Amino acid sequence: RDIEHGATVLPLVPAVARLLAARAGRAPLTGTALRLAMVGAGVVDDELDDAFRAALGIGLARDYGSSETGSLFSAPAGAPSGRVGHPLAGIGFRILGDEGTARAHDDEPGELQIRVAGEPGPGDAEDGWRPTGDVAAYHPKLGLRILGRRGRAVRRGDRWVAPEEVETVLRSHGDVLEARVTGVPGRTATGPTTRLHAEVVSLRGTGADSAELHRHAQDRLAPHKVPDRIRAVGELPRGRSGKLLPARRLVPGDEATLIACAQGHKRSELLFTLMRLGVLDLLWRGPADSARVAGELGLDAEVCEQLLQVAESAGLLRAAPPEEREATRPPSAGAGGVTSAPGPAADVPDGAAAILALEERLSRSWVTREQLTALARTGSAARAFDAEGPDDVLRGVYQRAMHTPAAHRRSGIGLRLAGARDGRLLEITCGPGRYAHTHGTAAANRLLRVGTLAEQSTHGAGDRPPADGPPAVPEPEDGELFDLVVVCNAVHLPGPGSDLRELAARLAPGGRLLVDDVFLDAPGGLPQEIRLDWLTHGGSAWPTESTLTAGLGAAGFTVRRVVHVGTPAVTLLVAAPEPRPTPQAEGAA
Structure with a gap:
């Protein structure tokens, strides 16, 4: 809106620039007053620069500096990929090698130090040189290239690897929303080494094909820059500006807090x-x-x-x-x-008894110190819950907790929000299908149950359903399209409920997506402790509304409505794919 109403200067970080380019790229903004869009706090590659130019009409300028120093280097739009330009007036710089001597400007990496004209400032050495903490390389024609913070840049043998470069390559894959690469100490038969581990947020959810992403990296990176491990995660932490945050170093909390927690x-x-x-x-x-x-x-x-x-x-x-x-009570x-x-x-209280019963069961089965300890040692890929599965008691308790009268009332609200009156519905759920059984003509609907806790049918596909239960709803067939796709208690699980590409492919033209689930950042929502449930017996895809909204935008959706219902808050989110311009419309434009 600001751009459409005459904004002329746009300061950005790479993540916001990518989202803006993706959103505007579906309906390019022409005739704006923008004269400068400048990115700091990250890498701008040719792909991002080209996408932004195509969507908003101007390329991305670059800026490098810090809160303490202000701007130090800058480059106009169209600068070489990954470069932040040349020093501003009054800025001196040098790049020190491992031996502590200044390198020639030969594009070889080392620690970047700067000196501002005038008296030394706070933190400067006596001769005025200030360490930036960044590993960088400089070429007189191409400009400065930042390989990352000295704590982040990875040394593999006698070569440096810039995590930002590897992250950029991973993000160039069409399914990757965000990536973070870190160096992890390890050992081989020949001695100590550093392994590259990558975490990605994929539009395919946490079940994304890591082998495909590994091949993508191999095709575009030198062998020593290819990650040893690529893992799809639900989210990556960001600061308020949208800048990706490094992994935090932690210490124990204060003694009073630890004791209170123990008790x-x-x-x-x-x-x-x-x-x-x-x-x-x-x-x-x-x-x-x-x-x-x-x-x-x-x-x-x-x-x-x-x-x-x-x-x-x-x-x-x-x-x-x-x-x-003085209230009276019926006799027991x-x-x-x-x-x-x-x-x-x-x-x-509606649903309270069912939730308490579920928590009581989990406290003696899966969310225990024994299960969490074993999980930390073996990893989530080998968790006991997936191998052993829940018993019938836990499955029954879970279904009652997830499908209370309040949940059924919420289904009606969700259908009204989505504007669903007629048409075909697909419900993807870990429950019995409260949307599929109540929407329109139930015979036209389809139900896809996912997750180990999904209610198991007690009759075969060819048998008659129980006389006292609702009619069986068939599973969808390949290629079937629907006017409304509902993801109910399944957006966090690996599989079709968290695969945004698959959800988009299931929608008929003009169709809508409805997500009915809980999120950690919803106002009045769940406490962080719910991560322990997802870790031990659930899934961790799209744990926050903000991450899911960003993923939906990158997958071609526009979020139309978000409503929070109940206590703790359950989110009802309605999204629709943005229509692609037809070739005729593009020609006319």
Whole structure:
């Protein structure tokens, strides 16, 4: 909007420049007032420069500097690929080799130091030279080439590798949204070595074909620059400006926090105890004091009183409001908790009991210290959950937690947001298919279940469905197109639910995509601890709305609506592919 309304100067980082070029490239902006677009904090290659010029009419100038020094080098648009130009007036520079002597300007890498005309500033040596911490090379005609921070640049034998160069090559693959390359110390039969590890965010999700990406790198890089390992991840961390952040060096938290965390398990154990005894079930039906709880459930009065006292101080229970203190409760069927008659469904918080039951089961099965320790040692590719699978109890508890009455109400909201009235629907889900069974003519819909926790059919493909259940919805066939594709509780899992290319290929002209799931950065959304669930028994593709939105944009979608529903917030996101201009329209334009 700013560009369309007359902006003339545009400062960018490479990630934003790529997204802007991709978005504007589908409908090139012509006749703008832009006179300068300058990129800092990263590499501009010929591919990015050409794409930006085609989309916005001007190429990308380059700038190199820091917050402490301001700009040091600059280059106009069209500068050689990966170069940041020549020094500005008053800027001296030198490149030091390993022996500490200045290199000739022969494009050989070393540590870059600069000197600003005038008195030495803070951090400068007595002679005025300031280390930048960057490894760089300079050619009198081509200009300065930054290989990366000295802590990031990788030395392999007697040669330097610039992670930024390898990242640029990986990003040139059509499915790669972002890449980060790091050096990892290792050993071979001949001694110590440094291995190159690459992490990519792929439009194909975390199940992207790493072998294909490896071949892509081999075709475009010298052998010593090809990553030893390429792994698809759900996200890569960025700063507020969009600049990719390096891996952080960490230390333990303060002692009080560690101790509080270590003792925190007692609260969850108490909560699960109240569930098993039937206390929560009883109190959801109406307020009661400890004596009444103990009497109705057949518990020891003294122990029950202390348990409830601790639960109240921990926030698990609270004093009943005055208007509820005299409320009556229907009688229980008997003592013992597990045999008590449940209260009216309307009195139980919608979905809360199902979620608590799921968490209680996970605390004794998959999200445990034993499973996390084993996972850290063996890697997610060999996790026990995929080999052993969930038992029937966990699968049933999970399905009840994911498909509460609130979830069914949310389906109706999602269909209205997507503007879905008629037409064919494909639901990709790890559940029973609440969209596919309720939208339009169910017989025209298709259902694709993914993930180990997906509800398993109890009848074969050729058998009649159970008489008391909904009709079976068939799986989609190859090449079938749909007016609405719904990804429900499956966008984080490897497979078709997180493969943005596959989702786009399933949509008929004018079709829409609806994502119904939870994300870590949604307002009022989930805590970071949910990553432990995804790590041990789920998937980690597209963990945040912001990453998914960027991926959808790169895959040719426009996000039309984003709505947050419930507590914690569930995201309903509606997107549609941007129409490609026809050859006739391009000619007329």
